[in-house]
Amino acid sequence: MTPPKSDPIHPSLVARKIIHFDMDCFYAAVEVRDNPELRGKPVIVGGKPGTRGVVATCSYEARKFGIHSAMSSSQAYKRCPEAIFVGTNFEKYRAVSSQIREIFKRYTPIIEPLSLDEAYLDVTGHELYATEIAKRVRAEIFKETALTCSAGVGANKLIAKIASDMNKPDGLTVVTPAQSERFMGALALRKIPGVGAVTEKKLSAWGFNRCSDIWPLELAELERQLGRRMATWLYARSRGIDERPVKTERIRKSLSAERTFSEDIHRLAPLKEAIHVICQKVSASLIKKQLKGRTVTLKVKYDDFQQITRSLSVGQYTNDGVAIYELACQLLQKTEVGERAVRLVGVCVGSFESGGDAAGETGVTAIQQQLI
Ligand code: DCP
Ligand code: MG
Numbered sequence: 001m002t003p004p005k006s007d008p009i010h011p012s013l014v015a016r017k018i019i020h021f022d023m024d025c026f027y028a029a030v031e032v033r034d035n036p037e038l039r040g041k042p043v044i045v046g047g048k049p050g051t052r053g054v055v056a057t058c059s060y061e062a063r064k065f066g067i068h069s070a071m072s073s074s075q076a077y078k079r080c081p082e083a084i085f086v087g088t089n090f091e092k093y094r095a096v097s098s099q100i101r102e103i104f105k106r107y108t109p110i111i112e113p114l115s116l117d118e119a120y121l122d123v124t125g126h127e128l129y130a131t132e133i134a135k136r137v138r139a140e141i142f143k144e145t146a147l148t149c150s151a152g153v154g155a156n157k158l159i160a161k162i163a164s165d166m167n168k169p170d171g172l173t174v175v176t177p178a179q180s181e182r183f184m185g186a187l188a189l190r191k192i193p194g195v196g197a198v199t200e201k202k203l204s205a206w207g208f209n210r211c212s213d214i215w216p217l218e219l220a221e222l223e224r225q226l227g228r229r230m231a232t233w234l235y236a237r238s239r240g241i242d243e244r245p246v247k248t249e250r251i252r253k254s255l256s257a258e259r260t261f262s263e264d265i266h267r268l269a270p271l272k273e274a275i276h277v278i279c280q281k282v283s284a285s286l287i288k289k290q291l292k293g294r295t296v297t298l299k300v301k302y303d304d305f306q307q308i309t310r311s312l313s314v315g316q317y318t319n320d321g322v323a324i325y326e327l328a329c330q331l332l333q334k335t336e337v338g339e340r341a342v343r344l345v346g347v348c349v350g351s352f353e354s355g356g357d358a359a360g361e362t363g364v365t366a367i368q369q370q371l372i
Helices: 026-034 073-079 090-105 130-145 157-164 177-186 197-205 219-226 228-238 268-288 321-332 357-362 366-370
Strands: 018-023 043-046 055-058 084-086 111-115 118-122 149-154 172-174 254-265 293-302 307-318 342-352
Touching: 018 090, 018 130, 018 157, 026 043, 026 055, 026 090, 043 073, 055 073, 090 111, 090 118, 090 130, 118 157, 130 149, 130 172, 149 157, 157 172, 157 177, 197 219, 219 228, 228 254, 254 268, 254 293, 268 321, 268 342, 293 321, 307 321, 307 342, 321 342
Parallel strands: 043 084, 149 172
Antiparallel strands: 018 118, 018 149, 043 055, 111 118, 254 342, 293 307, 293 342
């Protein structure tokens, strides 16, 4: 007799072992390493003050003055005039990043880099404990690059990522499956990657600050407050549920973002606002990944679920949010928005630079550039 077929196991019940690594003040740490005179001083990597440049990152000494990534360099100068400003050197950061990636590969082929200084590793099934792997990787990174990183070990990407941020710099935080519930419960909702300042404000206005504060709520109640998409997502995340797999390195051909509206949009103005936000998001990701593209595609899904895309290629490669938005607005004219209700819009930038200035400057091939 054949045994009865068991139900398929729900993915969230399959214990995974995920490690998230994040280098400490990455660009600044590389600069300090290579110029010991900078050690112990407030160091700012990015544009120079008096220009329109921004802070890419800064040393922990500079952070004490309230300086942070994306702040204008002029503002940073005001906060700390004695800070030392250093320009970016991507060739070096990329080289360190691939050195680190080689160390990861000693332990698992399942690696998902998020940027030059951050990656998820799936070490499920490895003969060593995940904690032991995290310790060894951290020690090897330090020995081979003289840089420190922070790591988080958890049962999924969400927990691993939050954990890696808990003991920065040079820290290791392990959250076992048995500790996950308590860990998430005590966590500020704002610490969930994806909960921004706006959502945080809404939640705290209702008196919800920690994850466990929203556990007693029915999903429907949360939906009424936040809309279906956000509610479903937060309901799961606040409980430490995250089934996203660790996606191995692949060559990225385009970068996109989209938004589904909780209610269909009829008017042009709010739609353009949403597209503006999406373009800023795509632009920020392109900048972080050092990519520029020259094809912009606008995706529109109407209320009857009919989906269309409109594309435009230009001569100039760009990752500028305003330029992308302007192209998206041109494409908008080739759609029926304003006449038909819209349930989703998306913006995609592709046709990346394949040997233009950036690659020439750094000596990195286009393929390497496009690896995320
Ligand atoms: N970066 C950037 N612009 C931003 C954010 C980051 O250019 N707005 C760059 C500089 C950082 C690197 O990406 O060194 C990694 O980003 P992180 O957010 O991990 O920041 P750091 O590694 O600098 O600091 P931390 O120690 O907080 O991880
Ligand atoms: Mg970092």
